[in-house]
Amino acid sequence: MAASIPKKLGTLASRAGLALRKSVFPLENGSQACACLSVAAKRSENNQRSSFRTNEADPRKHTLDHTGLYYEIPEDEMTILKTGIPSGHLRLMKSFNESCLMVRRPALELSGYLKNINLNHPAPRFVLYGRRGSGKTITMHHTMQCCHRNGWIIVHVPWAGKWVRGWFKEVAASTFKPGRYDLPADSAEWLTQFRAQNQGKLQDLKTTSEYIWTKREKAEIGTSFEEIINFGLTRLKFSSDCVGVILKELRAQAQAKGLKVLVAIDSVNAFYVQWNKLNALKNMEKKQLQPGEISLIHNFKKMINTNWTHGAVVCAVSEEANDETKRESYTPIYLLGQEGFEALDPFVPIFVPEYSEKEALSNINYFIDRNWIQNHYGKTDDGKRELMFVSNKNPFNLARICSHL
Amino acid sequence: MAVLSPWTRRMFLKGNNMPSRPVFTFFFLKQNTDSCHKHACGFSTAPEGEDMLLNASKKTQNKPTAKAVTISRAMKAYMEQAKAYDDKMKAEVADYEIGKRHLANIMGEDPDSFTQADVDRAIEYLLPSSIYDKKARPIMKDPYEVFPKKKAAQFGLDGRPYHWMYFTILPNYYSMLYEITWKLEALKEAEDQLRAERRLEEMEGQVFNAASSEWLSLHALKTKLVENIKEKEYNHFVTMMERLAAHPLSGREQEFIMSWRISLQAEQLESAVQELEVEEGGRMCATAKGTRKSSNAIVKVYKPGSGNFIINGKDLTYFTQNMYRETLLLPFIVSGLLGKVDVEADVEMGGPTGQAGAIRLGLSRALTAFVDEDVKEKMRLSGLLTKDPRKKERKKPGQEGARRKFTWKKR
Numbered sequence: 138m139a140a141s142i143p144k145k146l147g148t149l150a151s152r153a154g155l156a157l158r159k160s161v162f163p164l165e166n167g168s169q170a171c172a173c174l175s176v177a178a179k180r181s182e183n184n185q186r187s188s189f190r191t192n193e194a195d196p197r198k199h200t201l202d203h204t205g206l207y208y209e210i211p212e213d214e215m216t217i218l219k220t221g222i223p224s225g226h227l228r229l230m231k232s233f234n235e236s237c238l239m240v241r242r243p244a245l246e247l248s249g250y251l252k253n254i255n256l257n258h259p260a261p262r263f264v265l266y267g268r269r270g271s272g273k274t275i276t277m278h279h280t281m282q283c284c285h286r287n288g289w290i291i292v293h294v295p296w297a298g299k300w301v302r303g304w305f306k307e308v309a310a311s312t313f314k315p316g317r318y319d320l321p322a323d324s325a326e327w328l329t330q331f332r333a334q335n336q337g338k339l340q341d342l343k344t345t346s347e348y349i350w351t352k353r354e355k356a357e358i359g360t361s362f363e364e365i366i367n368f369g370l371t372r373l374k375f376s377s378d379c380v381g382v383i384l385k386e387l388r389a390q391a392q393a394k395g396l397k398v399l400v401a402i403d404s405v406n407a408f409y410v411q412w413n414k415l416n417a418l419k420n421m422e423k424k425q426l427q428p429g430e431i432s433l434i435h436n437f438k439k440m441i442n443t444n445w446t447h448g449a450v451v452c453a454v455s456e457e458a459n460d461e462t463k464r465e466s467y468t469p470i471y472l473l474g475q476e477g478f479e480a481l482d483p484f485v486p487i488f489v490p491e492y493s494e495k496e497a498l499s500n501i502n503y504f505i506d507r508n509w510i511q512n513h514y515g516k517t518d519d520g521k522r523e524l525m526f527v528s529n530k531n532p533f534n535l536a537r538i539c540s541h542l
Numbered sequence: 543m544a545v546l547s548p549w550t551r552r553m554f555l556k557g558n559n560m561p562s563r564p565v566f567t568f569f570f571l572k573q574n575t576d577s578c579h580k581h582a583c584g585f586s587t588a589p590e591g592e593d594m595l596l597n598a599s600k601k602t603q604n605k606p607t608a609k610a611v612t613i614s615r616a617m618k619a620y621m622e623q624a625k626a627y628d629d630k631m632k633a634e635v636a637d638y639e640i641g642k643r644h645l646a647n648i649m650g651e652d653p654d655s656f657t658q659a660d661v662d663r664a665i666e667y668l669l670p671s672s673i674y675d676k677k678a679r680p681i682m683k684d685p686y687e688v689f690p691k692k693k694a695a696q697f698g699l700d701g702r703p704y705h706w707m708y709f710t711i712l713p714n715y716y717s718m719l720y721e722i723t724w725k726l727e728a729l730k731e732a733e734d735q736l737r738a739e740r741r742l743e744e745m746e747g748q749v750f751n752a753a754s755s756e757w758l759s760l761h762a763l764k765t766k767l768v769e770n771i772k773e774k775e776y777n778h779f780v781t782m783m784e785r786l787a788a789h790p791l792s793g794r795e796q797e798f799i800m801s802w803r804i805s806l807q808a809e810q811l812e813s814a815v816q817e818l819e820v821e822e823g824g825r826m827c828a829t830a831k832g833t834r835k836s837s838n839a840i841v842k843v844y845k846p847g848s849g850n851f852i853i854n855g856k857d858l859t860y861f862t863q864n865m866y867r868e869t870l871l872l873p874f875i876v877s878g879l880l881g882k883v884d885v886e887a888d889v890e891m892g893g894p895t896g897q898a899g900a901i902r903l904g905l906s907r908a909l910t911a912f913v914d915e916d917v918k919e920k921m922r923l924s925g926l927l928t929k930d931p932r933k934k935e936r937k938k939p940g941q942e943g944a945r946r947k948f949t950w951k952k953r
Contacts, residue, residue, distance in 0.1 A: 268859065522880050526849070527867045529858040538864060 221295030267489030270533025324376035404458035409477030614701030634685035832904025837892030841904035847884030
């Protein structure tokens with residue numbers, strides 16, 4: 138990507154008959170690519186009071202007045218949040234040399250709920266739904282950042298669809314229970330991500346029961362979470378079991394230790410709806426696996442249950458996680474199916490709409506500010522209106538159209 | 543017909559002495575090797591031709607002549623043919639009239655006031671045909687429209703042609719060229735005179751204005767002159783005419799030039815837009831239909847509006863690809879009404895391309911109700927108001943599709 142951005146800028150510049158003077162800009166980050174991009178970054182310093190940006194970088198303090206405005210996420214928090222952000226969005230952030238998200242109403246609504254819930258009640262469940270590319274994932278990340286700042290432990294599944302797809306994936310029979318199947322690589326990946334997202338929050342947590350891996354290896358009572366994760370990462374065979382242990386301990390200790398646990402699962406419908414035959418996971422006998430037979434999913438389904446307290450579950454349902462024949466509607470009841478809906482019911486549905494006119498304008502203005510839209514017509518009111526019409530104010534569509542302007 | 547020649551020659555020799563006659567005879571012979579009536583033709587049709595024939599015989603009778611009136615064998619043959627044709631046409635007309643009355647009775651209408659339009663309607667109702675080519679469908683028309691017209695005789699009873707250019711084979715065509723030349727010569731003379739008298743300023747603005755008209759096509763010229771003109775002769779006609787029209791005083795011959803030109807009328811806008819309806823609250827609504835490929839759309843445009851677009855009860859996500867939304871964008875850009883009107887479209891049949899095109903046509907037609915003439919003309923020039931006539935081409939037997947052939951396999 139780093140190579141492609143200067144290429145894009147170069148082609149645009151040559152199209153406009155301008156020579157791109159790379160050497161003029163200071164090499165702050167030491168790479169040639171960032172040298173070009175620092176132009177955009179520098180401009181923003183003079184433009185602090187722009188109509189599409191807010192200086193309120195703390196997501197906890199965002200109110201409805203901030204809707205449609207961009208706020209910047211500090212780099213250290215980005216390392217925690219960037220898992221699960223769509224790659225295209227990440228590329229844009231890299232191109233713009235800053236990580237900005239838009240404050241939107243559903244995120245504020247969700248943060249408001251989480252602020253006011255009674256943690257002693259069974260874990261409430263929220264389901265984000267909306268059209269493709271309307272910003273469900275980004276809404277979830279906005280909420281996650283709020284919770285991170287409030288000291289919540291984040292149990293995040295970036296994209297559950299990954300666990301039911303079987304492209305050259307290693308499937309092993311479970312060591313814990315026959316008839317269930319492990320995904321060692323995915324489990325290890327999740328463990329790494331979990332450790333990274335909850336740095337500094339896991340020291341005090343110790344296991345409350347004994348776990349026997351093999352005849353010789355076992356985890357005594359009082360083993361720290363760090364050790365369990367390390368064990369899962371070194372012995373991949375048990376990584377799925379380690380995930381199960383961590384989730385179980387979190388549920389058990391949340392009340393006793395006064396923890397706050399945020400379970401954020403993107404495209405949760407993959408847990409309940411059968412993926413298509415062609416690419417589905419298969420076991421050693423080439424038999425197609427149901428989502429429930431996979432130990433990772435089995436364990437995460439328990440997190441969605443209401444039999445524990447001091448936590449909240451935020452899910453998103455997405456059409457992409459379903460097979461192509463099952464994408465007719467974007468509502469939770471359609472996407473989750475009978476089984477999924479019954480498992481999640483009751484939940485608070487939160488609709489993530491497409492951009493309003495104000496939000497769309499703000500997005501386009503941000504792109505213009507970042508020099509992402511360089512076409513002169515794109516900067517005029519007529520051009521902006523056309524962009525909104527063609528993209529239908531869908532955030533993903535808008536970004537895609539603007540990518541070649 | 544070649545049998546005629548000795549007789550003709552004899553007749554010529556009997557008349558006044560003209561040295562060049564044998565040459566004419568040669569032409570006559572050559573011409574008669576083709577079918578007689580084909581070239582010996584005139585402007586008028588058969589029924590009038592009879593009158594002409596009578597007139598011709600009267601003319602010859604009026605002439606004081608010493609010898610007895612002899613009818614040439616060519617004329618005799620022609621008269622026989624003309625009589626046969628007339629008899630046939632009379633029978634056909636009688637058949638047609640009876641048929642029309644029968645048809646009227648079948649349809650339960652008044653036979654006396656049964657017109658050709660009623661006949662067409664009745665035929666379409668009684669003999670429904672789904673043949674693609676309309677010419678191949680059953681018809682019942684006036685015999686004079688169905689059978690080719692017979693030309694009147696171009697020569698008198700004594701075998702002498704009326705037209706002095708008869709032996710050029712294309713008398714009307716060549717006399718027209720003569721006329722052009724004489725008019726051009728006259729104009730040149732007038733120009734010379736003006737130049738000699740140093741009245742050059744009078745010449746200004748007298749050039750023929752060629753805008754909004756064009757020369758008759760080859761086919762139209764053929765019909766006008768009733769002569770079988772070829773491409774070469776047509777090109778000659780155009781060259782001569784342009785020479786005349788380019789003359790600085792050609793405006794004086796405006797009427798003559800325009801008689802050989804066809805004026806181009808501005809393309810009529812299809813009156814698909816209905817009257818503007820005014821709803822409660824002063825909101826105006828225009829409805830129009832659009833078609834493309836096999837899709838049909840009915841589009842309602844409301845003004846003032848906020849840019850809402852509803853297609854079959856959904857918003858623009860009805861079209862999943864940006865391309866189709868861009869199709870719908872163009873009428874708004876040209877008319878400058880983006881974001882100022884609300885649109886409701888109902889579309890059926892076909893795929894997304896056809897549906898988007900159908901909505902675009904309907905939308906453009908409806909938007910014309912809200913814009914002034916200039917913008918309407920701009921929209922027409924952008925091609926927004928023109929229907930795309932292309933359809934799916936039919937599959938051919940022995941082929942895989944419309945054009946594609948089956949994969950060739952040796953054995």
